[in-house]
Amino acid sequence: MVSTELNVWMNGEMVGVWSRTRTGGHRLTYEETWLRSPRRRSLSLSLPIGPSREITGASISSYFENLLPENDNIRRRLSARFRIRGTEAFELLTAIGRDCVGAVQLLPPGTAPEGFDRVDGVPVSDAEVERLLRSVTTEPLPGANEDLEEFRISIAGAQEKTALLCQHGKWFRPRGATPTTHILKLPLGVVGGGLQLDMSESVENEWLCAQILRELGIAVAKTEIAVFGTQKVLVVERFDRQWMDDRWIARLPQEDFCQALAVPPDRKYESDGGPGIEDALKLLSGSASPNADREQFLLAQLVFWLLAATDGHAKNFSVFLNAGDSYRLTPLYDVLSAWPVIGHGANSLSPQKARLAMGLRTKNMHYRLREIRARHYRELADKCGVPTVWDKMQALIENVPPSLAAVEKRLASDFPRTLWERISNGMLSQADAFKNEILGGGPV
Incomplete structure (x- = not known):
């Protein structure tokens, strides 16, 4: 028997009902009027509209968990602020689900947006x-x-x-x-x-x-x-x-890769069993612009290596969800460089330990910045199925110095100089290593 329900809305239209049973299970039931709407689409790629309007299983809880902050302290503060018992997704979203990422609004029965x-x-x-x-x-x-x-x-x-x-x-x-x-x-x-x-x-x-x-x-x-x-x-x-x-x-409407692939937020890192580059490329192969989206994703992976952006996990990539269940890659977000904290001193991240969130798979898996080479990106480009990627990668590397010079001109006079130098010097060093490997005639 259903004990609690939340109605799922998008831009004034009711999409369906998220139900939680007394045994702790989850159910999503799509609304019949939504199925007839010209704006009809699945709530998530992992929750597709099928012959039955009803979906059950762990993919539902994974989707809604990914709408919430992951930090336990933040969740506890939200619980206290809104006088909620516990930090479970259903209770939290009952209180704060009026304005979520994407188009979703979660409202109690009898309440319309x-x-x-x-x-x-x-x-x-x-x-x-x-x-x-x-x-x-x-x-x-x-x-x-x-x-x-x-x-x-x-x-x-x-x-x-x-x-x-x-x-x-x-x-x-x-x-x-x-x-x-x-x-x-x-x-x-x-x-x-x-x-x-x-x-x-x-x-x-x-x-x-x-x-x-x-x-x-x-x-x-x-x-x-x-x-x-x-x-x-x-x-x-x-x-x-x-x-x-x-x-x-x-x-x-949009969702992150964890939601699209029915992965709970505690598995957002590939090393924890979450999605990696191959999973992302497979997902993007079904997008409305598969070549452009896969190319953009792979170029982002290269820039993450240049930036030492070590937090490029599956929750930091998203897709827009269009009517009729087509989708496309969103712009990037939440990108931070680790160069300012990479070093050998106290309270620093060892250069030998700095690693990307998604590894490059050749004969072996490569996560660490120090282990990744230009040839690994060449192999990735060759097997991704997008013929322009390797040329675009080389062009991007060549564009690093002029791009940094252009950005430097826009820095405010009080911008932290050391921060700029650590990030720009780290990128230039990575770009030089990439170019030297190619020019050296190695197996690239």
Whole structure:
């Protein structure tokens, strides 16, 4: 017997019902009206609409778990803030599922997303944004929940963040079914457990990586650095939102690779049994633009090696879901370079241990930056089925120095110089090694 239900909505249309049984099982039942809609599509590639409207199994819980923050401390704070018992996905999304990644809204039975087709928000000053950012990382105080009823958002990932609506350069806390348009990410601080890696400049790091990626021709989310009082954040423009004639904001359906492949978030890394390059290429072979998407994905893998971007796991790649179940690769997001913390001193990541999230498979599996060679990318390009990839990889390597020079000209006078030098020098060293191997006449 079903004990709890949440209705799944997309842009004012009811998609189906997510049910949890008394025994802890999960069920997704697609709504008949959704099956007749011109905007019909499966909620996920891993939850396809079939002859039966009903789906059961672990793929449902994997999909919804991936809508939530992965960090246990963040989940506990959300639980306390919204007075929830436990940190299970169903309970959390009952409280904060009104504005999820992609187009999904999760609402209790009897509640409709009123006002999805208009913009409604409460203006917030810079001081109020600063207070909101401070509250993200603090435990809630008794009686401090007065404003939470209209601000229930869920953003996946391991980093502290929140989201707001921006219209005509002004910030708003959205109300009702109005979505957020920008994610505000706080500095990571010290990470890595026992390693104590200093990522306090993660805001500048991620902004810089986005500039470099764009200069190298890789589609990436738009970002800018902003300061609200004492709080510095990276403001990320959501590419899963689209203004419609400046009257309302459509939510664009999307999902990450873990959701698309029915992989729970605790297996996002290939080394933990999660998706790797071959899985991603197989997924993208079914996209609306298979060659372009696979090429972009493989070029991103090369740039991750150049950047020492060690966190390119399956949750950091996504696809847009189109009507009729076609799909295509989204821009990149959440790219950080490890060059600033790679070194031999205390509280540093050893160069011998720095590794990519997805390995390159030749005769053996290669994850470590020091082990990966140009020939491994050549082998990958040869077997991926996209004939232009190797030429594009070589062109990208040649474009590293001028791209870095172009980005450097855009740096603010107060941009952390050491951060820039560590990342740019690391990239130039990797690019030189790649070119020298090719010019040396080795087995490339």
